[in-house]
Amino acid sequence: MTAQPAPAPAPQPAIRCTDVRLQRGDTVVLDGLDLHVQAGRVHALLGRNGAGKSTTFRLLLGLMQPDSGTIDVLGQPPASGTKNRAALERIGASIDGPAIYTHLSAFDNLLVHARLTGVGRARIEEVLDIVGLASTGRKRARHFSMGMKARLALGIAILTEPDVLILDEPQNGLDPQGIAELRQLLRDYAAAGRTVLVSSHQLGEIVQLADDISVLADGVCRYEGPLADFAAPGRLEEEFLKLTMLSATQQEAA
Ligand SMILES: Nc1ncnc2c1ncn2[C@@H]1O[C@H](COP(=O)(O)OP(=O)(O)OP(=O)(O)O)[C@@H](O)[C@H]1O
Numbered sequence: 001m002t003a004q005p006a007p008a009p010a011p012q013p014a015i016r017c018t019d020v021r022l023q024r025g026d027t028v029v030l031d032g033l034d035l036h037v038q039a040g041r042v043h044a045l046l047g048r049n050g051a052g053k054s055t056t057f058r059l060l061l062g063l064m065q066p067d068s069g070t071i072d073v074l075g076q077p078p079a080s081g082t083k084n085r086a087a088l089e090r091i092g093a094s095i096d097g098p099a100i101y102t103h104l105s106a107f108d109n110l111l112v113h114a115r116l117t118g119v120g121r122a123r124i125e126e127v128l129d130i131v132g133l134a135s136t137g138r139k140r141a142r143h144f145s146m147g148m149k150a151r152l153a154l155g156i157a158i159l160t161e162p163d164v165l166i167l168d169e170p171q172n173g174l175d176p177q178g179i180a181e182l183r184q185l186l187r188d189y190a191a192a193g194r195t196v197l198v199s200s201h202q203l204g205e206i207v208q209l210a211d212d213i214s215v216l217a218d219g220v221c222r223y224e225g226p227l228a229d230f231a232a233p234g235r236l237e238e239e240f241l242k243l244t245m246l247s248a249t250q251q252e253a254a
Helices: 053-060 085-089 106-117 121-130 146-158 176-191 203-209 235-245 248-253
Strands: 015-024 027-037 042-047 068-073 091-094 164-168 195-199 212-217 220-226
Touching: 015 053, 027 053, 027 068, 027 212, 027 220, 042 053, 042 176, 042 203, 053 068, 053 164, 053 195, 091 146, 106 121, 106 146, 121 146, 146 164, 146 176, 164 176, 176 195, 176 203, 203 235, 212 235, 220 235
Parallel strands: 042 195, 042 212, 091 164, 164 195
Antiparallel strands: 015 027, 015 068, 212 220
């Protein structure tokens, strides 16, 4: 009898949250969240308004600290203040809407970030091209449409070609062309072995975009796994509504 080779160990997730708890005032925001995001895949974090998606992103970026539980991104706890700055430079993010200097052009907005991270002008030009803002010239960001601001926020997030990209509702404000371009960009990004974590309420778009999903409700992850399980038309919406509408007690009884 020939010994079977041992199965290859599962790859370590690029992002991992274990039993993360966070309360703000009387609100239990996260109640034991477990999250695993693999490199090389587009992972969508889904949940109703107020489910805790943006809060999770803030925790991953070290902008907030959990009350308990562990979080690691690329094998390290999130950067906090000046700690682990090197790790932070490997993470690109856009959360809480576009954070841009409205008195500056798209180029100058990127230049501010480029100077902080040592990125050259050639990459700025490249990014402007990638996000479709190459022709905006000196126009100040205050005169940008919502979609242009969303494109600029994306440009800032990808400027350093980070290993991990975290985007909170990146489709907001984009026209259908912009959404299709964003989808292709994120698919290519993951195909290059990088990690992409996005939140979105647009389930139809998520079906086209994501490899894996996590569905957040009642402060925990109600489902985590491949989107392929829900790929049939209408199935993701149906499952999402089921997962997010039942209370925890009902879930256990179901
Ligand atoms: N600093 C805070 N103080 C009080 N409550 C907070 C704080 N941060 C988050 N919360 C609460 O945590 C919950 C989750 O908010 P969060 O913004 O993470 O949800 P979300 O899933 O991103 O929602 P949406 O889809 O509407 O963007 C909300 O009830 C919010 O009021």
